[in-house]
Amino acid sequence: MKALYLAVIRFYASSIGKKMIVALSALGLLAFLLGHLAGNLLIFSGPDALNAYAAKLHGLGVFLWVPRLGLLGLVGVHIMATLHLAAQNRAARPQEYVADATLRATRSSRMMVLSGLTILAFIIYHLLHFTVGNLHGFHDDNGAYRLADGSMNVYKMMVVAFGVWFNSLFYLVALTLLGSHLSHGVSSLFQTLGFTTPRTRPLYTLVGRLFAVAICGGFASIPVAVLAGFLK
Amino acid sequence: MNLTLKVWRQKNRNAPGHLAEYQARDIPVDASFLEMLDIVNERLIESGDDPIAFDHDCREGICGMCSLTINGKPHGGKGGVTTCQLHMREFQEGQTIVIEPFRASAFPVVKDLAVNRSAFDRIIQGGGFISVRTGSAPEANGTPIAKDVADRAFAAAACIGCGACVAACKNASAMLFVAAKVTHLNSVPQGQPERDRRVLGMVRAMDAAGFGNCTNQYECAAVCPKEIPADAIARLNRDYGTAAIKEALVG
Ligand code: HEM
Ligand code: SF4
Ligand code: FES
Numbered sequence: 001m002k003a004l005y006l007a008v009i010r011f012y013a014s015s016i017g018k019k020m021i022v023a024l025s026a027l028g029l030l031a032f033l034l035g036h037l038a039g040n041l042l043i044f045s046g047p048d049a050l051n052a053y054a055a056k057l058h059g060l061g062v063f064l065w066v067p068r069l070g071l072l073g074l075v076g077v078h079i080m081a082t083l084h085l086a087a088q089n090r091a092a093r094p095q096e097y098v099a100d101a102t103l104r105a106t107r108s109s110r111m112m113v114l115s116g117l118t119i120l121a122f123i124i125y126h127l128l129h130f131t132v133g134n135l136h137g138f139h140d141d142n143g144a145y146r147l148a149d150g151s152m153n154v155y156k157m158m159v160v161a162f163g164v165w166f167n168s169l170f171y172l173v174a175l176t177l178l179g180s181h182l183s184h185g186v187s188s189l190f191q192t193l194g195f196t197t198p199r200t201r202p203l204y205t206l207v208g209r210l211f212a213v214a215i216c217g218g219f220a221s222i223p224v225a226v227l228a229g230f231l232k
Numbered sequence: 233m234n235l236t237l238k239v240w241r242q243k244n245r246n247a248p249g250h251l252a253e254y255q256a257r258d259i260p261v262d263a264s265f266l267e268m269l270d271i272v273n274e275r276l277i278e279s280g281d282d283p284i285a286f287d288h289d290c291r292e293g294i295c296g297m298c299s300l301t302i303n304g305k306p307h308g309g310k311g312g313v314t315t316c317q318l319h320m321r322e323f324q325e326g327q328t329i330v331i332e333p334f335r336a337s338a339f340p341v342v343k344d345l346a347v348n349r350s351a352f353d354r355i356i357q358g359g360g361f362i363s364v365r366t367g368s369a370p371e372a373n374g375t376p377i378a379k380d381v382a383d384r385a386f387a388a389a390a391c392i393g394c395g396a397c398v399a400a401c402k403n404a405s406a407m408l409f410v411a412a413k414v415t416h417l418n419s420v421p422q423g424q425p426e427r428d429r430r431v432l433g434m435v436r437a438m439d440a441a442g443f444g445n446c447t448n449q450y451e452c453a454a455v456c457p458k459e460i461p462a463d464a465i466a467r468l469n470r471d472y473g474t475a476a477i478k479e480a481l482v483g
Binding site: 003004007008010011013014015016017018019020085088089091092093094095096097098099100101102103104105106109110112184187188190191192193194195196197198201 | 455
């Protein structure tokens with residue numbers, strides 16, 4: 001046990017180890033994003049489908065905390081390792097170039113810390129908004145957002161929340177930066193985990209872009225549909 | 233041709249540096265970048281000034297000694313070319329050229345544009361070798377190597393250890409250099425017995441020297457005079473990952 005613990009510490013201490021931990025934690029977060037998107041898109045199947053899905057999740061009771069804590073752990077590890085890497089990177093070049101040039105690096109690759117921190121701010125806001133906070137009175141006692149059987153009317157929550165334009169705007173901005181994060185991040189992941197070869201590199205770059213567009217377009221479709229009056 | 237140079241001058245490792253301006257007049261277009269600096273230096277010496285210190289040796293693109301970050305781009309940023317093989321015809325009449333050293337905390341400035349790249353030697357000492365006596369050149373067909381493997385090893389072995397990859401990297405990471413060496417030696421049969429020890433040792437020496445971490449932006453490959461591809465880094469990651477797991481499980 002102690003040997004394994006030491007091996008993990010040693011792995012984390014190395015540059016490549018930290019990068020792989022970033023990539024593996026990201027893999028878990030990407031799986032969550034896919035699942036979360038699939039669930040949310042049920043809104044287009046109408047209130048009953050979405051509310052039934054939400055009720056099923058809440059039916060897990062304490063076991064809902066397993067994925068929740070898992071996600072929290074993944075986000076924590078991802079942030080710890082990336083900020084650690086970023087600090088080391090800054091220290092590796094104390095004297096900047098006076099004439100600085102960029103030859104190949106994409107804009108999204110140069111914004112990873114910024115896009116990541118925006119995602120973090122968004123996650124906090126998002127949880128306060130729907131899960132914990134009471135901005136729209138979702139959790140008031142009067143039962144305005146409850147169904148007949150007492151479970152939450154998630155459909156109504158979403159339509160009301162995204163009907164507030166500045167709220168939707170913040171979601172769309174955050175989603176754009178998530179897209180930027182993923183368009184570099186996903187293709188990068190294959191490189192970090194050692195799968196990229198000369199033949200597969202263009203494929204992975206394409207996969208990264210498509211994934212980013214699919215995830216962000218998918219999530220963005222909900223506030224856009226509400227604002228356009230398509231969902232009500 | 234006539235040029236304005238802004239050259240980084242720094243007395244020693246600990247002194248603060250600054251950009252000094254020089255007029256480089258009547259430079260032949262066929263001069264190499266280093267020959268241009270030679271001309272400027274001769275004039276500085278004639279007028280009793282301190283010549284600009286810069287590294288060079290073979291001047292034919294094979295030794296890895298020349299360096300220089302030219303307008304922010306190591307070796308001029310053309311890719312596939314060392315500074316000694318870069319010619320003044322690539323520049324425009326009247327152009328201002330900013331010349332800085334390869335910047336990285338692992339490459340401390342010795343003087344002006346000359347930096348100490350012995351961190352690369354420490355990485356090689358970490359495992360960039362094969363510890364068997366090979367004697368004189370063996371019979372060519374004694375150890376058969378598949379063509380694609382030989383090609384890959386040979387392309388990686390072209391790395392001259394110049395350090396431009398570090399200089400170009402936004403994080404001063406040495407991954408492309410280490411990846412070239414690991415790809416070279418871990419591809420050929422002679423390198424197999426030490427493959428795990430090699431990659432662990434070299435990556436640890438790289439980390440200890442204070443290089444940054446790769447963020448998969450491939451600025452390194454864009455400037456590499458030997459055109460080592462970024463895929464070598466994926467291979468390095470793979471070899472390191474498997475070696476680290478084996479080490480954790482079986483010691
Ligand atoms: C839904 C949440 C997130 C997902 C799906 C995600 C995904 C990814 C992916 C796939 C990578 C590429 C890994 C690699 O290069 O192998 C990455 C890198 C990175 N992430 Fe995130 N990320 C998320 C949240 C965050 C947050 C909250 C931060 C806050 C600081 C952050 C900061 C970074 C940074 C700085 C990198 C670059 C690391 C490097 O290039 O070495 N990410 N992320
Ligand atoms: S990989 Fe290319 S840029 Fe880096 S040291 Fe080798 S030859 Fe120079
Ligand atoms: S001086 Fe030898 S490679 Fe440029």
